[in-house]
Each structure stands twice: as structure tokens, then as C-alpha cells.
Amino acid sequence: MTKASLATIAASGTGAAGVGGYCSYQALFNKPTTLLSRIQFSLEKHKKILSSGDTEWSSWIEVYKSSENKISGIDANGLERWCETTLKSSDGTKLDSASTWCVINTRTLSEEISAISKVTLLPLEGDSSDAWGKAWDFYDENKTQLSLAIADSTFTTEATDKSKGTEALKKWCSGLLNKRMYESLGSEVKVRDKVEKWCSSNPS
DSSP, X not given: OOHHHXXXXXXXXXXXXXXXXXXXXXXXXXXXXXXXXXXXXXOOTTEEEOOTTOTTHHHHHHHHHHOSOOOTTOOGGGHHHHHHHHHTSOOGGGHHHHHHHSEEEOSBHHXXXXXXXXXXXXXXXXXXXXXXXXXXXXXXXXXXXXXOOOOOHHHHHHOSSHHHHHHHHHHHHHHHHTSBTTSOOOSOTTXXXXXXXXXXXXOO
């Protein structure tokens, strides 16, 4: 039976019967929309709504652990279950939290920067030693002035001169740029700013 037919039937009743029919019609077609449906409606192609058991949870939970924007009363062990329950609900007050913590960005950091930033990242493959050498020079000359020195212990140990520093910088950039956006980027302060500044060919 079509929606129009049901509306006609509901409207044809009189008195209590008519009201009852109309209310039944309203209940049938105005069911509360779940948060899952609301998020799916505007989901971007590089985003994924996590389901219970998805392999990405192990990485995403590590990001949640280090976040200062956790869901009130929900620890890392309870996040997956919270999402499973909340996405089935129609509680609009939880929409922002569900959109933040039940949805992941599947791009790599490299893909994300290329999509939303004006910087041109240096190539990680092929013969690009000259470009990385220039990047090292720029880093070495400006790291203190810009307050963006790389603190990673492996990097600081290996980057003892230009030759080793060039390789260390490329290695550091590669390790971060190949990470997915739902993976932890480690404890490096201002890591996104540092990647865009030191791993690009057009620093400013």
C-alpha cells in the first residue's frame, strides 16, 4: 500500500476513528531517525562509520586514549560499545560525539594534507635527494627560529650532519605521511604543523 493510499484511508475516518487512523499514519511515516542514518546521509567518501568488530578500532582507540575531548563517562574500553548503542538511537544530543568518535577518516596524512592544504609535499619515492637536501637545509636553518624543531629521539640521534640529516628527515616524514588519519601520530607536539613545514617543497 502506498503512502498516499494510507493518507487517504486515515483522512476518511470520522471522530475518534479518524483521529486514530491519522495518528497511526503519522507513527508509521514519522519514525525517529537514528543517528546512523543521519550520519550516513552526509558521509564523505573518505570517511567510514565504524561497526563493532572492525579492525580499525584498535588504532582508533589509541587516538581516543590520548584525546582531551573524550565522551563524558566513556573510557577507551567502552568506546566501541558506546558507538554501537548510540548509532542505533535517535538521541540528537549525542550526534556531535558520534560523528567525532564513531566515524574515521581513512585517508593517509599525505592524502589529507594534499586535499586540504596548499603545500606541496616532497616525493617519498624515486630519486629526490636534491629536494630532500634542500628541505634539510631549510629545516636546519629555521627549526629554532620557528619553534618547530623535531623532538623525535630517533631523528635527533641520526641527524648529525647534512647527509644523515637529509635521510633522517625523509624517514621521519615518510613514517608520518603514510599513517592513516585514524592512527596515532605519536607524542610529537605540533606534529601536523611540523610535517607541513618540513616535508614540503614550498615552505613559507
